[in-house]
Amino acid sequence: MRSDTVTKGKQQAPHRSLFNALGLTEEEMNRPLVGIVCSYNEIVPGHMNLDKIANAVKQGVAMAGGTPIMFPAIAVCDGIAMGHIGMKYSLVTRDLIADSTEAMAMAHQFDALVMIPNCDKNVPGLLMAAARINVPTVFVSGGPMLAGHVKGQKRSLSSMFEAVGANAAGTMSDADLCEFENKVCPTCGSCSGMYTANSMNCLTEVLGMGLRGNGTIPAVYSERIRLAKHAGMKVMELLEKNIRPRDIMTKEAILNALTVDMALGCSTNSMLHLPAIAHEVGMDFEIDFANGISEKTPNLCHLAPAGPTYMEDLNEAGGVYAVMAELNKKGLLHTECMTVTGKTVGENIEGVVNKDPEVIRPIDNPYTPTGGLAVLKGNLAPDGSVVKRSAVVDEMLVHEGPARVFDCEEDAIAAIKGGKIVAGDVVVIRYEGPKGGPGMREMLNPTSAIAGMGLGSSVALITDGRFSGASRGASIGHVSPEAAVGGPIALVEEGDLIQIDIPNLSIHLDVSDEELAKRKENWTPREPKVTTGYLARYAAMVTSGNRGAILEVPKAK
Known part of the structure; x- marks a missing residue:
C-alpha cells in the first residue's frame, strides 16, 4: 500500500510513534489510510452540515475495512463575500484548495481519498486536486438547500x-x-437554484466522480447521510480495483460534463472550472468546444434563476442520471466512460426514468434545440466571452445599444440604482478580470440591480469579470482579453454602439479597426489595485503564465 511508506519497517518507527500520538492502534495502521477531505466550517451555510457527512463517510470507510483520517479544506461563501473586497478572494481560493489538498495528501501518503465539498470553488478545487494526486477517490457533497417559500412561491x-x-x-x-x-434561505445546503455550487456538484456526477444523487439530494434529507456512508464504502472498492481519478476524468468524461452542462443550463462559471479540471488531466480545452456541443445538445431544464424549478424538483424528477438518460436517447454521451460506481456511464443510466417531464423536458420536447451556454466572439471579445443563453429572454437574444462604461462594479451599481441606466443601454464593467480585479469578481449585484429596477429584459451587461449562476438576463462575462492587459473592452468609450447577437454567437463594437488601433496606442495601463498579499501574487501569476493563469478564459479558436 502507498501508506506503507509511513507505517511499515523499522525506518518508519518514528512515523508510527506519531500515529500512536494520534491514538491510532496497530490494527488501524495495518489498514489502508483513507483521507477524508472535509470543508466543514461555520461561516458557509452549504458547509455547516459537513461534519455529519464526514462522520457518515468515516463510518462507511471503517465498515469496509479502512482507517479514515479527516483533514480540512477551506471554502468561501460567495453570497457573504458578494459586493465588497471579499469577492476578490473567492475564485482564487480554488487554486489554494487544490494546492493545499495536494500538499496534505502527498505529505501523509494516503492510500485513497473521499472529498467532501459543497460550495462554489471548493468543488472544482478538489476535483483538480484529485486529478493531481491520482489515488482512488470518491466525492460526496453536502447537498443543496431546500427552496424558500415567500407569498406562495418558491424562492x-x-x-x-x-x-x-x-x-x-x-x-x-x-x-x-x-x-x-x-x-429565501430556509435550510443548510448550497443555494437552491442551478448556481455554480449545484452546477459543479451535478457535473461531478457526470464526470463519474460522485455517486448518484451527489448533486441533487437535499442537504437536510437523511438520504444524504446514507449516500455519504456508501461513498465511504465505495472508495474501498475503488482501492481494491485500483480505479483512479485519471481513469475516470478522461477527455470523454469532460465532454460528457460539457454536454450535460448544456442540458441543465448550468452556471457560466463552469466555463472557468471545466477547463481547469481538464488542464489537470492533460486535456487541451478550448472554450469554443461549448458551441459545437451546444449545437447538438438541447436545453432540457430551466432551474432557478432561469425558471420556476429548483434542485429539490430535479432530484424528485430523477436527478442528473435522468437528464443523462434523456440525452443518451440521441447518443449524445460517451457511455463507455468509467465511474466511481465501478460501472460505466451506460451501465449507470440503463433503465433510469424521467419522472417529471415538466422539470426535465423529454429530448424531443426541449426548451430550446441548443444548449444553455454560448461562447460569443467578435472584435470586443476576440478570445471569447460566455453567456448563459438559457437565462436570456427572447427579446434580448439580439440587442444593440449604447455603451455605458464603468471601471468597477461599485460605480455601475450606483448608476443603475440612481436611475441613470435606461432601457436599451449596454452596461460595460471592466478592470474586474483575473489580473485587473484582481480575482475576477462575480457580477451578481449589478445584474440583480438591473432586474430589480425592471430592466432585465431591456438592458445588457458585459464584463471581463464573471457572472454567478444566479445571474440572468443578457449578461455576458469572462470577456477576454481582459481590460487590464489591453483587451478591446478597455478601449470602449461612452456611447459606442455595441451589437449582441447570441444566436449567431457574435459580440461586436461598432468602431472601425483603425479607430480601435488608435485608441490602443493611447491606452495607458492602470496601476494594480492590490500590491501586497495573496491577491497581488495571484495577479502576478496570471501575468507570468504560471499555473494561476488557468483562471483566465482559454482562447477560442
Whole structure:
C-alpha cells in the first residue's frame, strides 16, 4: 500500500510513534489510510452540515475495512463575500484548495481519498486536486438547500438580491424585503437554484466522480447521510480495483460534463472550472468546444434563476442520471466512460426514468434545440466571452445599444440604482478580470440591480469579470482579453454602439479597426489595485503564465 511508506519497517518507527500520538492502534495502521477531505466550517451555510457527512463517510470507510483520517479544506461563501473586497478572494481560493489538498495528501501518503465539498470553488478545487494526486477517490457533497417559500412561491438567494433592487426602485416595501430576508434561505445546503455550487456538484456526477444523487439530494434529507456512508464504502472498492481519478476524468468524461452542462443550463462559471479540471488531466480545452456541443445538445431544464424549478424538483424528477438518460436517447454521451460506481456511464443510466417531464423536458420536447451556454466572439471579445443563453429572454437574444462604461462594479451599481441606466443601454464593467480585479469578481449585484429596477429584459451587461449562476438576463462575462492587459473592452468609450447577437454567437463594437488601433496606442495601463498579499501574487501569476493563469478564459479558436 502507498501508506506503507509511513507505517511499515523499522525506518518508519518514528512515523508510527506519531500515529500512536494520534491514538491510532496497530490494527488501524495495518489498514489502508483513507483521507477524508472535509470543508466543514461555520461561516458557509452549504458547509455547516459537513461534519455529519464526514462522520457518515468515516463510518462507511471503517465498515469496509479502512482507517479514515479527516483533514480540512477551506471554502468561501460567495453570497457573504458578494459586493465588497471579499469577492476578490473567492475564485482564487480554488487554486489554494487544490494546492493545499495536494500538499496534505502527498505529505501523509494516503492510500485513497473521499472529498467532501459543497460550495462554489471548493468543488472544482478538489476535483483538480484529485486529478493531481491520482489515488482512488470518491466525492460526496453536502447537498443543496431546500427552496424558500415567500407569498406562495418558491424562492432562492437570487430572489433576495433582486428583492434588494426592487426595494431600491420603490416597487417592494421594507416589510416585504424583510420577509424575503427571513425566508429565501430556509435550510443548510448550497443555494437552491442551478448556481455554480449545484452546477459543479451535478457535473461531478457526470464526470463519474460522485455517486448518484451527489448533486441533487437535499442537504437536510437523511438520504444524504446514507449516500455519504456508501461513498465511504465505495472508495474501498475503488482501492481494491485500483480505479483512479485519471481513469475516470478522461477527455470523454469532460465532454460528457460539457454536454450535460448544456442540458441543465448550468452556471457560466463552469466555463472557468471545466477547463481547469481538464488542464489537470492533460486535456487541451478550448472554450469554443461549448458551441459545437451546444449545437447538438438541447436545453432540457430551466432551474432557478432561469425558471420556476429548483434542485429539490430535479432530484424528485430523477436527478442528473435522468437528464443523462434523456440525452443518451440521441447518443449524445460517451457511455463507455468509467465511474466511481465501478460501472460505466451506460451501465449507470440503463433503465433510469424521467419522472417529471415538466422539470426535465423529454429530448424531443426541449426548451430550446441548443444548449444553455454560448461562447460569443467578435472584435470586443476576440478570445471569447460566455453567456448563459438559457437565462436570456427572447427579446434580448439580439440587442444593440449604447455603451455605458464603468471601471468597477461599485460605480455601475450606483448608476443603475440612481436611475441613470435606461432601457436599451449596454452596461460595460471592466478592470474586474483575473489580473485587473484582481480575482475576477462575480457580477451578481449589478445584474440583480438591473432586474430589480425592471430592466432585465431591456438592458445588457458585459464584463471581463464573471457572472454567478444566479445571474440572468443578457449578461455576458469572462470577456477576454481582459481590460487590464489591453483587451478591446478597455478601449470602449461612452456611447459606442455595441451589437449582441447570441444566436449567431457574435459580440461586436461598432468602431472601425483603425479607430480601435488608435485608441490602443493611447491606452495607458492602470496601476494594480492590490500590491501586497495573496491577491497581488495571484495577479502576478496570471501575468507570468504560471499555473494561476488557468483562471483566465482559454482562447477560442
